[in-house]
Amino acid sequence: MIKHIVMWKLKDEAEGADKATNAREMKRRLDACAALVPGQLAFEVMLAQPGLEASYDVVLYSEFADRAALQAYAGHPVHQAVVPFIGAVRAERQCMDYEV
Template sequence: MLKHIVMWKFKEHAEGADKATNLLKAKALLDACAKLSPGTHRFEVVIAQPGLEATYDLILNSEFTDAAALAAYADHPQHVALKPFIGAVREARQCMDYEL
């Protein structure tokens, strides 16, 4: 099993919208990718909650059967298509993959 965690910090304003609007759009785009790879076991997209400690604004917490399943997700045209938007609205990105 392979764990894939990605965290993003968003810009206050980008692509003609505020951070809250862009977070909701990014979450919806990512949520729509939950079933792209048949090897996906967990796919959770969460926006940081006000009042709780968080250093990043959005997180993807996912698990895949193996590296091939993660690659199937990462290379899927639907996933590739959302990258320009997220790239334009994010200030920073962190990623970590590891085997369980």
């Protein structure tokens, strides 16, 4: 199994909206990527929550049966459609994929 975790810090303003608005829109768009391909086992998008420690604004936690499933997800047209928006609103990105 491959775990795929991505965290983003967002710009204070981008695409004509503030950080909070863009975070909600990013979550909405990423949530549409749940269950896109066979072998996509888990998919959770969360926003930083007031009162809880967070050094990033948005996090994606996902699990895939194998590398082929992760690659199929990454190349899927629905996922690819989200990429330009994320690129426009993010200030920083961290990612880690690991096999368990």
